Amino acid sequence: MTDVKVERRRAVFREAIAGLSERARSADLMRLLLFPGAFALVLGFIFMFFGWYGAAHTARQIEQIPYLISGGFFGLGLVFIGGLLLASALWMSMLTKMRDKNE
Numbered sequence: 001m002t003d004v005k006v007e008r009r010r011a012v013f014r015e016a017i018a019g020l021s022e023r024a025r026s027a028d029l030m031r032l033l034l035f036p037g038a039f040a041l042v043l044g045f046i047f048m049f050f051g052w053y054g055a056a057h058t059a060r061q062i063e064q065i066p067y068l069i070s071g072g073f074f075g076l077g078l079v080f081i082g083g084l085l086l087a088s089a090l091w092m093s094m095l096t097k098m099r100d101k102n103e
Contacts, residue, residue, distance in 0.1 A: 030089055037085025044078030047071050 051071015055064040 030092060033085050033089040033092070037082045037089060039082070040078045041082030041086065044075040044080075044082055047075030047078060049075075051075060 048071055051067045051074075054067035054071065058064055058067075
């Protein structure tokens with residue numbers, strides 16, 4: 001009698017675990033990496049452009065440093081983060097293709 005209950009619990013547990021793995025394979029996770037990555041990359045280049053533009057239109061070096069810090073470094077950080085997110089999305093898509101090819 002207890003063996004039947006144990007087997008029933010195991011079957012329910014296996015079904016629940018299978019549902020979790022299907023959610024991880026969905027394209028929603030890819031979108032969570034792809035869209036913010038592309039947005040951060042483009043925004044980073046825009047920040048760097050405006051930092052350069054502000055520094056290029058002032059003659060005094062002391063006025064150029066805030067443009068470098070605010071536009072250049074912040075933009076570079078956004079480009080770096082966006083690139084990592086896009087590379088992660090690409091890596092996940094390649095892993096998914098390889099897994100689907102092997103199944």
